[in-house]
Amino acid sequence: MSKVPLSRTGDIVWSRTPKTNSELFTLTYGVLVAQLLRDFEKVEEVNKELRRMGRNIGVRLIDEYLSKVSLASPTTPPCSTFHQTGDSIAKIGFKMFLGISCDISYPSPTTFVLTVHSNPLSTFVEIPPSREGLSYCEIMNGVIEGSLGAVSLRVESRFRKQIEKGDDVTTIEVEMMERIKDGVGEGYKDE
Amino acid sequence: MIYSFYIYRRDGVCLFKTTYNATEGDNGGDNRGDNGGINRGINGGDTEAEDEREKLVFGMAFSLKELIGQLSPMDGNTQQQIDCPLGTVKTRSSTMHTYETLTGFRFIIYTDPSINTMQHHLQAIYRIWVDKVVKSPLVKQKDGGYDISDTEFEKRAKEYLEKVPGFRR
Amino acid sequence: MTFLHLFIVNKSGGLIYSTSFSPSSPPLNTNDSLRIGSTFHSLHAIASQASPPPSSSSQNYPPESLSSSSSDGIETIEAGPLTLRCLQTPTGLKFILTASSSSQTSMKEALMEIYAVYADFAMKNPFYELEMPVRGDKFDRGVRQAVMGKEGKGGYLR
Numbered sequence: 001m002s003k004v005p006l007s008r009t010g011d012i013v014w015s016r017t018p019k020t021n022s023e024l025f026t027l028t029y030g031v032l033v034a035q036l037l038r039d040f041e042k043v044e045e046v047n048k049e050l051r052r053m054g055r056n057i058g059v060r061l062i063d064e065y066l067s068k069v070s071l072a073s074p075t076t077p078p079c080s081t082f083h084q085t086g087d088s089i090a091k092i093g094f095k096m097f098l099g100i101s102c103d104i105s106y107p108s109p110t111t112f113v114l115t116v117h118s119n120p121l122s123t124f125v126e127i128p129p130s131r132e133g134l135s136y137c138e139i140m141n142g143v144i145e146g147s148l149g150a151v152s153l154r155v156e157s158r159f160r161k162q163i164e165k166g167d168d169v170t171t172i173e174v175e176m177m178e179r180i181k182d183g184v185g186e187g188y189k190d191e
Numbered sequence: 192m193i194y195s196f197y198i199y200r201r202d203g204v205c206l207f208k209t210t211y212n213a214t215e216g217d218n219g220g221d222n223r224g225d226n227g228g229i230n231r232g233i234n235g236g237d238t239e240a241e242d243e244r245e246k247l248v249f250g251m252a253f254s255l256k257e258l259i260g261q262l263s264p265m266d267g268n269t270q271q272q273i274d275c276p277l278g279t280v281k282t283r284s285s286t287m288h289t290y291e292t293l294t295g296f297r298f299i300i301y302t303d304p305s306i307n308t309m310q311h312h313l314q315a316i317y318r319i320w321v322d323k324v325v326k327s328p329l330v331k332q333k334d335g336g337y338d339i340s341d342t343e344f345e346k347r348a349k350e351y352l353e354k355v356p357g358f359r360r
Numbered sequence: 361m362t363f364l365h366l367f368i369v370n371k372s373g374g375l376i377y378s379t380s381f382s383p384s385s386p387p388l389n390t391n392d393s394l395r396i397g398s399t400f401h402s403l404h405a406i407a408s409q410a411s412p413p414p415s416s417s418s419q420n421y422p423p424e425s426l427s428s429s430s431s432d433g434i435e436t437i438e439a440g441p442l443t444l445r446c447l448q449t450p451t452g453l454k455f456i457l458t459a460s461s462s463s464q465t466s467m468k469e470a471l472m473e474i475y476a477v478y479a480d481f482a483m484k485n486p487f488y489e490l491e492m493p494v495r496g497d498k499f500d501r502g503v504r505q506a507v508m509g510k511e512g513k514g515g516y517l518r
Contacts, residue, residue: 272386
């Protein structure tokens with residue numbers, strides 16, 4: 001591990017990131033979810049669409065993350081374990097994109113759990129009983145899956161607790177499924 | 192640390208190949224003394240992977256030379272491209288040092304990435320090569336290359352390289 | 361110190377951006393640039409195989425190292441006055457910068473800034489299609505600023 005703590009790197013990147021009014025951000029996301037509910041009607045479809053949008057965002061944002069972090073902390077080596085990947089997401093990723101940092105725990109070598117104490121996406125949100133199945137922040141799972149997918153880690157990300165459903169914290173469980181092989185695999189080398 | 196050493200002719204025929212500081216187990220490399228650490232490529236006895244590597248190394252040096260040729264900067268006065276001879280190619284785990292003579296011999300040495308330049312050592316080895324092989328009346332031609340098995344070249348080259356700082360870690 | 365060319369190659373070896381910076385950059389047409397991009401892409405892969413010690417796997421990313429053999433490619437080439445430096449990102453992109461009589465440090469810094477420009481004006485541009493050629497004035501300008509900063513004339517980031 002590098003000498004610079006990850007949370008310090010997160011702070012540096014965050015300080016260099018342009019800021020926007022958090023209410024504008026929260027309201028914009030709210031409008032987006034509301035519009036999707038109007039378009040798709042079924043909450044399952046909305047969840048799926050949010051996750052898909054998140055993946056598309058994640059695939060792009062990973063380059064933002066990698067380039068800005070390497071500028072802020074050129075000596076940080078690439079993650080070498082899945083838990084280090086989790087630490088980096090918790091201490092740098094969440095900080096630079098959402099302005100919050102979260103706690104992390106490791107139930108198994110291929111799993112980590114992120115605990116978010118306040119979620120800027122859902123500051124004003126209470127889910128009405130008629131929309132019970134809605135996973136309001138589902139886009140976050142998509143972002144995590146999309147960004148790690150772009151660095152050849154196939155993961156599954158899901159909520160265990162959600163503040164907007166009455167839990168005291170939001171917890172995200174991320175499990176590693178496999179490493180995606182590079183284009184030039186063993187079969188090619190044999191020829 | 193020096194890993195390996197190749198000499199190629201203009202057309203890619205490998206004239207000489209040897210490895211130093213071989214890492215077969217941790218104490219294998221150094222204790223094997225004079226014969227053990229050295230494999231001579233031309234006279235056979237090497238694994239298929241080594242033969243494959245020998246081709247890759249030449250192919251890479253050749254293609255990089257072409258690539259460099261296209262990228263070389265222009266001279267402001269003559270509007271001709273400046274000649275840029277390929278020197279070193281660094282990867283995370285090793286550095287390839289190359290020296291190409293005007294007669295088309297390529298001398299290539301692989302070291303660990305901490306060694307920055309070997310150019311003058313490569314030129315010194317070229318001089319040994321000229322003395323011990325090119326000028327030697329005893330060298331036999333074999334398959335269009337030189338058969339250097341009867342010459343002192345290998346011994347002298349090894350003596351020289353062992354004195355290079357950083358030959359062993 | 362003069363920067364000569366920048367090439368950006370996507371993870372399948374396709375050229376997505378190329379530009380030249382100086383009157384002393386040798387002229388290259390589109391085909392030349394495309395060929396240089398794909399040639400370098402394959403040489404990058406060959407370099408890790410030709411390298412003598414069988415790739416050491418010191419890291420323990422389960423089930424295998426995150427920095428796999430594909431990331432152990434060409435980092436720098438020095439050929440007389442010409443220097444080439446390649447930055448490969450974990451997402452498989454390669455940024456290739458050439459310069460004459462330049463220091464490796466300033467090239468490394470320039471490449472990292474260019475990567476940031478790419479993240480800003482390509483990846484965060486909603487109209488940019490992934491893996492496709494990058495076009496856009498803002499991107500061009502950012503790249504030029506990043507490079508000029510290293511020649512002592514301003515910079516992309518402050």
